[in-house]
Amino acid sequence: MELWTNGAGLSLTVVLPLVGAVIVGLTPRASESLQKVVALLTSLATLAVTVGAALVFEYGQGAGFQLGTDRPWIPGIDATYAVGIDGISLPMLALSAFITVLAIIYSWNHWDEPKNPKAFLLLILVLAAGMNGTFIALDLVLFFIFFEIVLLPMYFMIGIWGDKTPRSVPIFGITMETRLYAALKFFVFTLFGSAFMLLGFLALYFNADPQTFSIPGLIAQAPALGALPFAGWIFAGLALGFAVKVPMWPFHTWLPDAHTAAPTVGSVLLAAILLKLGSYGFIRIAIPVLPEQAKEFAPAIAVLAVIGIIYGSLACLAQTDMKRLIAFSSVGHMGFVMLGIATMTEIGINAAIIGMVAHGVITGLLFFLAGSMHHRYHTREMARLGGNLALMPKMGWILSFTAMASLGLPGLAGFWGEFMALLGAYNPLPGLDAGLFRGAMVTGAIGTVLTAGYLLWMLQKVNLGEPKAEWAGHEFHDVDRYEMTAWLPLLAFTVLLGVYPKLVFGATVPAVEALVQTAFGG
Amino acid sequence: MTFEIDYLAIGPEIAVALTVMAVLTLDLLLPKSQKYWTGVVAVVGLMVAALPLLQLVADGTTRTMLDGSWVVDDFALVVKALFLVSGYLVLLMSVGYIESDRYYEGEYYFLLLSSILGSLVMASARDFITLFIGLELVTAPLFLLAGWRKGDVRSNESALKFFLIGVLSAAMLGWGMSFVYGLTGTVSFTGIDAALGGLLADEAMRPAAVLAVLFVMTGFAFKISAVPFHFWAPDTYEGAPTPVTAYLSVSSKAAGFVGLLVVCYQAFGSAREIWAPTLWILAVLSMTVANLSALNQTNIVRLLAYSSVAQAGFMLVPFGAAAVGGADLGQTFSATIIYIIVYAFMNLGAFAFVLAATRRTRSGLISAYAGLGTRAPGLAFMGAVFFFSLAGIPPLAGWYAKFVMFSSAIGAGDTWAIVLAAIAAVNAVIAFYYYAKVVKTMWFDAAPETPDKDVSMVPGSLQLSLALATVLVFAFGILPSLADTLGRAAQL
Amino acid sequence: MTLVQYLLLSSALFSLGVYGLLARRNAVMVLLAIELMLNAVNVNLIAFEAWIRDALAIGQVFSIFMITVAAAEVGIGLAIVLLVFRSRETANIDDFNLMKG
């Protein structure tokens, strides 16, 4: 079909949400249901396009990008509107489109103060455009644009609908509202990273011959680029930009604040998709374009990843705020993703991708749950919760299930990412220090114990035990229709991915194989 | 010797000059209540001036006259178009502002148009005398306009400071030009360029040559308000009427850059070893000092003043990158132009927003914008667009300006250029903080209890300028080739 | 006669002007100092022209422009001083410190 051969189909994943955003923006502020319907329909249409793309996608074809196009955009700097997907981006694109729909469904009757559905839905749709765009972009400039576009809506989401309780900044004796602190921190941190990432992109461009921003074009020139005397610096710039987004220790501190402060849907999108932009960047750009440098940096990445795993888990154990605990857990989980990437092997990178998808599904759901519980209890202090399973059985069981999935229970989605990352780390790419990676593997495996520890501990505090006296007279509404509609698909996917990981591997394996073959010569 | 005048080549200038006269005459004839017609004439005049410009564009050939002292090439056409459009936007912004008080409408437009005329002259001037006079014509009316709010002592003070520094810079510029003349025996750029290289190589001549080059640069450094020649800017910006400030920060600054571009790349082309490192230092100083200073500002206009100093620093980055031997001068040249083009519209937008917002808040304090997001969402949206564009966040136009700026530095490839790029990158992050602070105040802070004093409609002309700037900021951001093509066409 | 003697004279005048600009308190005095500087430029231009003697007498033409501009500047400067004086009842520059930001 024409739609799929000229890139129009893929472009729709960006254009549709934007069109939706404009329509929502034009509706009168009072007609909320119209806005909701428009937003839902656009996101569903986007999902449909993504599904369509997944259907026409040729899975067997490893190398090369499909369904894309390459059109002139900014001739002055040789930047083109180049889009396309391969087996690595397809799952991420699908995840993004999928989570967006659920976020909008969930938003149907959940509005954080100061409500204003029009603005909120508009931001979700803009965010969706940015996220989808990042996953289809095949030009560094285009990638950069989409990578940055997501910042704005998220900044506003956190800043306007975020947590309004005061937060004191230790040591400096400053007190400000959590949302303001978090929004600023989120933005400045990411901007800092991406500024250096941009410098890296430019350095790649100028040292390529012919000069190009095209990702496939640069990959084709990887040997020459890798031989540059300062290629290590270029990689460091790229890595800094991506590492902040992932986030890797020690660039992670924006994450707990941003996730905790963001409104529920914001946290969900942040955790489910935005973090993946960083790790995706590593796989899509940093490694294939500068494989030799990636190899040089791999031990450092692995060490930081493992520190992140242990550090994140231990930090979780010290949290009293449920949402903050879940937020910190992302540091650990993304540590596994990065460990997988650091191995530079097929198995590790596949692990990273399925880990990303699984983390998106599971942690997204956890944030939904944390939000809904906050909605009902008006507190996230675990010391005040307890007996949730008795007060709201459905909510409680879903929470238990999701926590189990999050701790990497085999048979559920989270397992493969962790397990295979460890598997990859045991036998990293030849040439990498196997001893170090094996040490990382053991430490990472110990991290899984700690992960289990804090999640079980959270369950015990929140779900189990007798309900606290303060909730004695309260009527709690268990999971409602919209919540269930938004969560059931996630639950289903958690099981499906666990039982049949080929859902993701089917797409990724040939692509990753090609990637590793090209980068490291097999 | 006879000198032919090519009237088409000075067509835009003639049109503007006629408009100036028309405005002045009309001001004399019209009764007080009808003075707004002067504004209308001014706007129309600028539009008319675009006609010869379009003709020249269509014509396509480079026109040279008066012994090469007046050149109409692609560079001149692009920047003239920029001056006309930004002048047009400033006029639109001025209409409501000037009407709202007793601001001597006719004289105001007269002075503004004179300044625009000066900037047009600068674009084509290829000798020092013409350039000097053009520069003075840009600046002199602005000294006066800065003090236009006669009842406000801050305005008076700002005019005085601006004037004193301006004249000092004119004196230094004059001194420098006199030395250039003395050293080379000519004032035409091509002649100077030919002679300067030898002079710099001559041990005895070198001090004088350096002095000449740097004193000339000083004059332009004042105009673009680069640190440490920027001290007038915050005070003057704060005190001057806001449309004038907008003009100062955009057109006047752009005129300074145009002068700097032709002087550096043409007249002092062989003195790159002098001006490029100098501007490297000025770029670093401007970015760093201005950005850090801006962090603590409470007044919106003063904040924008420091912002514009910092942006000047970013615009100087390509010059600094040119210090590298192997730098692609075409690249660095067009990087500055593209930056100026993009900057013009987002900064004008920011000022238009300030004008519109201040009509509601009746205060220049940033904190007064609290809750604007709920009180006037459309306006606050545009404000966010302009401020984030200034911060360089995609998909707003500012990103591309920053992009080409970084690109020129990285493209030069030398360590110093990359250090400059890294400093610029850190500065871009710092700058984000204060731009975001304004947006934060508008959108995140709670609205004050007291209702707005004046919720009257924003004047149509101001709305138009806001809308135009918003559209352009989005258009340049999403399709940067619009600005890119113009910028790259504009080669000397 | 040597060129440099004129140049030294103008350098001295220029420097005196700078001193006045920096040290004087009264705005009118500062204006006077600036005139001194602009005049120094003229001395330069004429001296150079006397040496170069180009066909167009560029130095002289330039100095005429310089004088014209200087005259305009004086007019503007005095108007501003007058304006400031009217609102502040002083011409003392030290007092112009309203905007500290």
Added chain:
Amino acid sequence: MFDLSLAANWVFLLFAVVALLGGGTVVLSRNLIHAALGLVATLSSSAALFLILGAEFVAWVIIMVYVGAVIVLFLFGIMITRAPIGREVSLDNERRGMAAGTALVLFATLAWASVSAFGDVELTGIGEPTSTDTIAEALFGRFVLPFEIVSFVLLAALIGGIVLARRDATPDEGNPV
């Protein structure tokens, strides 16, 4: 070098000293009127020097424009602003030392550059006045555009100056920014 056997040099010395004394008065005098008169002295001496150098036209322009018009303007300014006429202690600010230092460094730099570059240039053919024709031709030929443009500078200064200097019946209410 400076040749004292040449009469022109004595003339130069005379006017140069007057010019410098005048300049000194401008920046050092504690009396505004004296300062203004100091400027007159400087400008007149430079006009004389211009005559020596053959720039007749410029010399007369200086006399007419500056001594005739500008100084009068200044005196008006001095009187309108009720500037203290007579000895005034506080005419200089506290940064005299700093200002003097700056000026000295500047002078040293300028002098060094001048001497280094033009230390050995002899001015020959002095006293042949440039004909006004030449200047007119340049002004209306090669430099016609700046000539036209500079009129706008003057016009702007004139009109704007009037507006600013004019005393308004009622002060405007003042926009906040």
Added chain:
Amino acid sequence: MSRFAPLLFRLAEETGEHGDEVHHAVEAGVTSGWAVENVWIMLLLPFVAAFLIVLFGRFDEKWGHRLAVTTTVYMFLHGSWIWYLNITQGVLYEKSIVIAEIGSNWVLEWGWVVDGLSSMMYFVVGTVSMLVFFYAVGYMKGEIRYAGFFAAFSLFAGAMLVLVAAPNLAQLIVGWELVGVASYLLIGHYWEDKTNSSAGMKAFFTNKVADVGLIIGSIMLATAVGSFRISDILTAAEEHAHDLEAVAVVGAILLFFGAMGKSAQFPLHVWLPDAMAGPTPVSALMHAATMVTAGVYLLGRMFPLFEGLAGVEARQWVMWIGAATLLLTGLIALVQRDIKKVLAYSTLSQLGYMVTALGAGAYTAGLFHLFTHAFFKALLFLGAGSAIHAVHSNDMHDMGGLRKFMPRTYATFLVASLALAGIIPLAGYWSKDEILVGINAAEGLPASEFVLWVATVGAFITAFYMTRTVALTFFGQYKGHGHPHEAPAIMTWPLMILGVFSVGVGWVNIPGVYTGFTDWLAVRAHAIVEHHVEGANWIEATEWGVALPGLVAGVLGITIGVIVFGRDEGTQAERDRFRIPVLYPLLENQYYIDDFYLWLVGLIKGPLARAIDWTNSYVIDAVVNGVGVLMAGLGRIVYGGVDQRGIDFAFTAFAGAAGGSGGLLRRLQTGRVQQYAGAFVIGAVLLVIGFTLFR
């Protein structure tokens, strides 16, 4: 010895050099057919049941047992059928369904293995599950979350089957951890009480710690071989593949570490006694068939590796740990008052036997003990549950004299106790005897004589505490409240069936008479080499030098037990309070291992976690915030100090040197415009000088 005709695999029956060493390997009659090809139904059904119970349980709680019991009946039938096929013909079947292929050599699969070992487990799991499920229908009647209980129960059994069926290590890990989760849910069934939920957490968490070993070990072995398939790994082990050789010992020990968690070996045993917090049927199932046997099963499954390539170096640890467990936990059982805790520690001790046996290389003996133990231990728990159900207390000091009230329970419990004590001819005797013989034969292993002594002493201890338990519970006077009465039929029927098993299952492997069990288990794809006793009849075949001390130890234990607790029925509780000074507190506190773990966990959760959190806020974040504050401060300095004061800044330093500090303040307040101008000029001059001097 009966042998089946070789069909698929090589027949490897060779008599060892010493006559008593037998290589046995595969001889299978059944390699296809409905029963073995459709094991997936048995694997999937419990999960479907669990899902359906969750779905329908809220409409009617009865769906809980309806679905669950139906499932287990099916499991029993299918498992029994396969077991029957194995007994009669031998079964060997393996099926794998690819779920993902990664790269060139990594394949992820779901599948099932049917061979002697797994069909034994299918049978045990199916049978014991079914009986316990029936029992639970009565036991759990009216309890909170009745349906949910059965859902988790089904999950428990299903997970165990997934583990047992695993043809590859990845699936094994999946089943392994699912068992852990199900146990977490079941132990913490009464989660309103924090003790119970903590017990669940402890079980899960301890297992998770051990799983690290399993996962790393699996990864090491699988990487060395290039496949997760157990058969590939074992083939490589048989062929002494070079890659595997390098990691075999470490990998095997790590696998054993994983097994230590599930099979609760010392010192990872701490979770098992706490797991008594769950309802009694859970304990019965967990101790008999579904969870603790997993570790032993794993050792059995990987036995060719342990026996061959990993060798003594790995196996000695297995044996020692097993011996330590059987002795140390047996001792603790002596001092327990909670009847279920006694049984729990006895389970630990018996697991120690099994592990010791496998460590010593006695493959059949270890698994045979697993087989017999499953029945009598399930029976003991169900009997204890029945007693608890009657007196509403776990404390044996609240019981006493129950034989009068609950004759059926008493009779079956007694039989099971004797079986456990290893009294001839009950089931336990035969398996324990074989273990002792196996240890005796393990000459190559260091300290095997000592371990034999430990095992013999263990037999004495076992007999002693079981006697104590029976005495305190069923003899003497009733010390509790109310009138205890016999449990309903649905609970006693399973008891009696299990009683029959407890008596008879040992007879399937009597040396010299009928060694069917040995053959049944030998049906597998990879050869096992072990010491095996042959002879005309069991008296001849039995190595009495080993068997007799074991039997005597058991009898002695019972005798002393009867002497201590049996005589004066009125004061037995009194005598039970007898304390041996140092030893008793040590046993009472389980050698303080629990306390050590609690301290450790507390350390991690408390100070360490807080330290990390502190680091986050006060170090990393402090840097981040510090940069922000620094920038703001720098901004103030630059703005106020440099930008707004201009050159004064420089000149103040100038003047300061000259001692002119008096003018400082005034300087700072003077006219700014001239400072600007000064900066302007100075800036230009400095540049000129700079460029001229430093070109």
